[in-house]
Amino acid sequence: MGVEVDNKEPAVELTEAETELYDRQIRLWGLESQKRLRTAKILISGLNGLGAEVTKNIILSGVNSVTLHDIQVVTEEDFCSQFLAARESLGKNRAKASLERARALNPMVDISADTQPLEEKAAEFFGTFDVVLIIGQSNNELLRIDAICQELGVKFFAGDVWGMFGFYFASLQRHSYVEDVVKFKEVEAKPNQKAKFEKYAVPVQREVNYPAYSAWIDFDANAAGYQRQLKKDGPGVILLGVLQKFRTVHKRDPSYKSREADIGLLKAIRDELAPKSALSDNSLEVLFSQISPAVAVVGGVVAQEIIKVVTRMEAPHRNLFIFDPDTCAGYVQVIGG
The missing domain is CATH 3.40.50.720 (NAD(P)-binding Rossmann-like Domain)
Known part of the structure; x- marks a missing residue:
């Protein structure tokens, strides 16, 4: 608004x-x-x-x-x-x-x-x-x-x-910000010519409520609504959940030093959280270092x-x-x- x-x-x-x-x-x-x-x-x-x-x-x-x-x-x-x-x-x-x-x-x-x-x-x-x-x-x-x-x-x-x-x-x-709203106004044209319009921006202040971090944790990635979105964007939210659970359970992140074992642990978490997801094995093999x-x-x-x-x-x-x-x-x- x-x-x-x-x-x-x-x-x-x-x-x-x-x-x-x-x-x-x-x-x-x-x-x-x-x-x-x-x-x-x-x-x-x-x-x-x-x-x-x-x-x-x-x-x-x-x-x-x-x-x-x-x-x-x-x-x-x-x-x-x-x-x-x-x-x-x-x-x-x-x-x-x-x-x-x-x-x-x-x-x-x-x-x-x-x-x-x-x-x-x-x-x-x-x-x-x-x-x-x-x-x-x-x-x-x-x-x-x-x-x-x-x-x-x-x-x-x-x-x-x-x-x-x-x-x-x-x-x-609750975050407020200023957004430029583009509008058009008619400018004077010469006789027998089509009307001309020029573009200008009007700054408008808006406010939006952003949910807390808990919102994504409570988000049901297996719900039908998300599954439809999943086909478009990919299983990123599921992968995030897998990685955060790995960190919580093992008190660390996946490591090259134990790469094969960690891939197995990641697959197990994926299968537990979202067994029918589109999260492929290949996606779990590129999660090491930064x-x-x-x-x-x-x-x-x-x-x-x-x-x-x-x-x-x-x-x-x-x-x-x-x-x-x-x-x-x-x-x-x-x-x-």
Whole structure:
């Protein structure tokens, strides 16, 4: 539903250096949007390849601050896609190892590292951010953090990449944004000529309710309605459920070190959750490590959506994004009311 546009600008002014640095972005999405970015505080938890890709894009956009959170150390597997951690950082904490290159991307953004486990974080910690992105966590932990963000009015994203498969879920509560509605008006034409029309855009403020992260967990992928959609988009939601259950049960992700055994475990979970699904054996064989092309696509989309949320320009995707390894294409699945 369209309502009157709120034209109140953020109470912040860009410096001359910031205006020069972000000139191209200001031309793209406007000064007001850039000011909103300038005040935004972002938490990115999970500095694997996906976390590094989102971090890069968010820092370059010109936010106020980015907190990089991780308790894991850099491994050889990270070098498949994690470009912020240098080779000599092997064995060091991933968040700390990513600081130097992250800060070099944009000295005007305040960037810090946090290594305390998420489960030890109180609600007040998450309340200091405008947007929280959590990568690499179990459903139970994602549900806990989303519930905190719901209570505090903080925008929440969950995302991950396994091999060539990736996803993100947006839990934005009641989100308002401005959308340009295209209209046409008649312009004066010369005598005996057909009427002419020119196109113009009218900014309209809209509001949309986004369901909580629990909505996709409660989603019945075997229901008839989804089965019809499945024929069009593929069994991405089922694959996500399989991978999250693997993580919950085995306290880890599928690994190359135990590839054949893990494929067998994945098949068993698939057959338990959705025995009649179209999820093929081949789809379960490309879920190891994080492959750079998939990370680039999913990370680019996640960063784009975070920027949309902060600037309140255009409608963020609603609400589950899937990157399908079989088609190498992404699509959006609407989950919940």
